[in-house]
Amino acid sequence: MKEKSFYDKVIDVVKAIPYGKITTYGAIAAYLGNKRSSRMVGWVLNRQKNNSNIPAHRVVNRNGLLTGKFHFQGSNLMQELLENEGIEVKNNQIVKMERYFWNPEL
DNA sequence: TTTCTGACAACAA
DNA sequence: ATTGTTGCCAGAA
Numbered sequence: 001m002k003e004k005s006f007y008d009k010v011i012d013v014v015k016a017i018p019y020g021k022i023t024t025y026g027a028i029a030a031y032l033g034n035k036r037s038s039r040m041v042g043w044v045l046n047r048q049k050n051n052s053n054i055p056a057h058r059v060v061n062r063n064g065l066l067t068g069k070f071h072f073q074g075s076n077l078m079q080e081l082l083e084n085e086g087i088e089v090k091n092n093q094i095v096k097m098e099r100y101f102w103n104p105e106l
Numbered sequence: 107t108t109t110c111t112g113a114c115a116a117c118a119a
Numbered sequence: 120a121t122t123g124t125t126g127c128c129a130g131a132a
Contacts, residue, residue: 043112060113062114069113
């Protein structure tokens with residue numbers, strides 16, 4: 001059995017994030033077995049980013065802060081994408097991300 | 107091959 | 120509570 005690399009698992013999880021929902025780097029990392037690998041999550045997205053249909057805008061840090069915003073094309077493209085899905089964003093931060101949070105384990 | 111770095115988060119002081 | 124260091128995995132130089 002070929003086990004997917006951490007790298008591939010991240011892609012799989014992020015692509016599974018439902019519309020109108022968001023998750024965090026830590027949640028994905030924890031789901032993969034080690035929450036300290038949260039760093040890798042962002043790293044993977046950075047490599048794939050537009051390369052695949054990965055909704056990277058639905059992934060934020062544990063504060064709900066749009067840390068990856070500066071990696072998107074526009075200045076506020078990430079925020080617009082989120083707002084487009086009904087997610088309220090204020091000052092680069094998701095408002096009450098708790099109600100939008102999606103746990104990959106579910 | 108060794109070393110550094112990276113969309114973060116936890117831990118130590 | 121705040122600041123600095125460590126951990127994680129893979130890729131680039």
